[in-house]
Structure formats: C-alpha cells, structure tokens
Amino acid sequence: MPPLDLPFAALADPTRRAILARLAEGEATVQDLARPFAISQPAISRHLKVLEEAGLIETRIQGTARPRRLKPDTMAQLWDWLGQYRALWEAQFQRLDDLLDSLDDQAAAPSPDTERKP
Amino acid sequence: MSLDLRPLQTVLDGDTDIVIRRDFAHPPAKVWRALTEPQLIRQWMAIEGFPMTRCEIDPRVGGSFHYAWSGPDGNAFFFSGPVVAVSAPHHMTHVEYFNGDTSSGATITTDLEDQGSGTRMIMRMRYDSAEARAAAIATDMTDGMAEVYGKLDALPIPD
Known part of the structure; x- marks a missing residue:
C-alpha cells in the first residue's frame, strides 16, 4: 500500500480532522484538545494515537507535558x-x-x- | 499548483462522497457523446503510458460498462459495473467496481447541465463508507480523480 494510505484513512474521521484543525493553530495537550470537544480524554488519546501512527502529528516531550503538534513533512x-x-x-x-x-x-x-x- | 483556465472544483462532501465539477464549452449533447461512445471515450480516457485495452459501454438502464488499461510493466487494471439510470443527454448513474471486486463499489452520478452554450458537468462519486473513500483516494482507485479538500477543510494546507 502507498505510504499515504494511512494518513488518508486517519482523515476519514471528522473528529480527527477537527483535532488537526485545532493543532494547525498551534501545539496542544490532550487536556487542551479534550476541552472543545464533547469527548473524554481517553477517546482523544485514541484519536491522537491514530493520527500519530499515520504520521500526521508528533509528540513533543516537555517535562511532564506531552504536547502534540502537526508533522509538517x-x-x-x-x-x-x-x-x-x-x-x-x-x-x-x-x-x-x-x-x-x-x-x-x-x-x-x-x-x-x-x-x-x- | 497550476492555474486552471476552466476551474475544476473537487470537494469531499460528507463522509462518503467526492464531487467533481467542471465546465465545458460545448452543449450537453456533445459532452454526452464523449462520455458514451467508446471510440470517443478512448480519445480522452487514455492515460499516458497506459493505453486502453478495452472500452465498452451500453448506456442504457440494465446496460454495463468495462474500461481496461494496461501499463508498461504488465500493470493492467479495469473498472466495470452496471448502468442503473440514464436520461440522455443530461444524466447517468452507474456503479463502478475496481478490478472486478464487487464487494465494494462507488455509485457515480453524472449530471450535465445546460450552462449558456456550454455544459456544467457534476459528477458525484459515493463510496460505501468513509474508509472506502479514503482507500479509493489513497490507492489511486479513482484513477486520476483530482482531490481538493473543500469540505475536508480541517486540513491545514495552503490554498
């Protein structure tokens, strides 16, 4: 399968697209992301995992915080x-x-x- | 990105549809011929390096189509399926299967609207699920179907 198959599959979900839109404004933590969405933090985490595995976002480690950001490549x-x-x-x-x-x-x-x- | 002289609009609509809109400088009757007469279809559906090896369509309700291409490395593929609705020269609905896989297909609705002395073509491709659409896009199943994320506006991409 072409390498872009994963990102496109990840983007099939509207919540994940909304998360990406939020991250387009700047990096955010799970807590930041859970706030505007009527979704639990574990659910957000699962979406983030899919996005990260698809290569769309990455995690930055900052002390105990784990802000996510877009992967420009x-x-x-x-x-x-x-x-x-x-x-x-x-x-x-x-x-x-x-x-x-x-x-x-x-x-x-x-x-x-x-x-x-x- | 190049500038289009006759803008092509492509939009992801809802979770399952891709909509493509394109204006042509000729009336629907003529565009209809180019969409339904095999010797004409061959002239614009051939892909560089991929000659059409089969081009058949019976544009009637209950009819079917079969378009096949073969590439330099023995890379052959085809689209086929039934024609389910026809109102010449303005409307056709057909189902499109890739390489004979009838477990998952797209329903393609093509409308040719009178637009002054020309035609506005609106083609809606409806997939079984968001995943099927994503797979179709990502694996070139739509064969050159361009893609712009109109409704998928969450993608932070430059315009």
Missing part, C-alpha cells in the same frame, strides 16, 4: 500528492475539451440551444 507530502492527482484529472478534462472542439456539431443530437455563441 506529512502535510507537505499530502499536499504535493493532492496537487498531482488534481493535475492528472485536469489533464484528462483538457483532452476532453480538445475532443469536444474537434467533434462535428451537426453530428450531435439536436440541442434546444440554437443561439449562436457570442
């Missing part, structure tokens, strides 16, 4: 990948544009739109 990787994916799809649509341009208009079924193009 994975974010950048995801973004690059999405861009390539989008470009592929758009390339296919541009081929469709070219094909449509080359198609004979009268060969198409009659269209209710008889106006000329401005």
Whole structure:
C-alpha cells in the first residue's frame, strides 16, 4: 500500500480532522484538545494515537507535558500528492475539451440551444 | 499548483462522497457523446503510458460498462459495473467496481447541465463508507480523480 494510505484513512474521521484543525493553530495537550470537544480524554488519546501512527502529528516531550503538534513533512507530502492527482484529472478534462472542439456539431443530437455563441 | 483556465472544483462532501465539477464549452449533447461512445471515450480516457485495452459501454438502464488499461510493466487494471439510470443527454448513474471486486463499489452520478452554450458537468462519486473513500483516494482507485479538500477543510494546507 502507498505510504499515504494511512494518513488518508486517519482523515476519514471528522473528529480527527477537527483535532488537526485545532493543532494547525498551534501545539496542544490532550487536556487542551479534550476541552472543545464533547469527548473524554481517553477517546482523544485514541484519536491522537491514530493520527500519530499515520504520521500526521508528533509528540513533543516537555517535562511532564506531552504536547502534540502537526508533522509538517506529512502535510507537505499530502499536499504535493493532492496537487498531482488534481493535475492528472485536469489533464484528462483538457483532452476532453480538445475532443469536444474537434467533434462535428451537426453530428450531435439536436440541442434546444440554437443561439449562436457570442 | 497550476492555474486552471476552466476551474475544476473537487470537494469531499460528507463522509462518503467526492464531487467533481467542471465546465465545458460545448452543449450537453456533445459532452454526452464523449462520455458514451467508446471510440470517443478512448480519445480522452487514455492515460499516458497506459493505453486502453478495452472500452465498452451500453448506456442504457440494465446496460454495463468495462474500461481496461494496461501499463508498461504488465500493470493492467479495469473498472466495470452496471448502468442503473440514464436520461440522455443530461444524466447517468452507474456503479463502478475496481478490478472486478464487487464487494465494494462507488455509485457515480453524472449530471450535465445546460450552462449558456456550454455544459456544467457534476459528477458525484459515493463510496460505501468513509474508509472506502479514503482507500479509493489513497490507492489511486479513482484513477486520476483530482482531490481538493473543500469540505475536508480541517486540513491545514495552503490554498
């Protein structure tokens, strides 16, 4: 499986996406994260574990505190990948544009739109 | 990211859907032909280095389609499934299975709306679950389906 499979699977959950959104504002502890969500700290911890295993976040050790933060590398990787994916799809649509341009208009079924193009 | 001349909108909607919107400069009747006539489909669905080895579609309710590609390393794959609703030239719904795996498929609804003298295509791909959608995206199952996290707005990615 491609390495991005895990992050995408982790992102399938809306709570985990919300946690990521919160972490986008800055690092936060389990307590910080549990507050805005109507979820117990153990539940938050489980989500954090999934996110960490997916490489989306990392834990910083600061004395007894364990703030979590985004892992920029994975974010950048995801973004690059999405861009390539989008470009592929758009390339296919541009081929469709070219094909449509080359198609004979009268060969198409009659269209209710008889106006000329401005 | 390159600038799109004709913006492509792709959005993750809810937990299971991917919605793609694209405008074309030609009327729905013509776009419909490009989506339903195999000799035309081949011209725009071929992927660089992956020629289409099979391209069949019977765009009627009860009909089916089968699109297959093969790559340089014997990398072959196909999408196939039944056509479940048709209203030419504006609407088609079909179910899409990857490599014949009928245990998990996507239901694809394609709408071609009149947009001035052109067409607005809206394609909604609905997966069985959030996990199935994530897997489809991550394993290229959607074959070049671009992805932008509109509803998945929690992702802190630059625009």
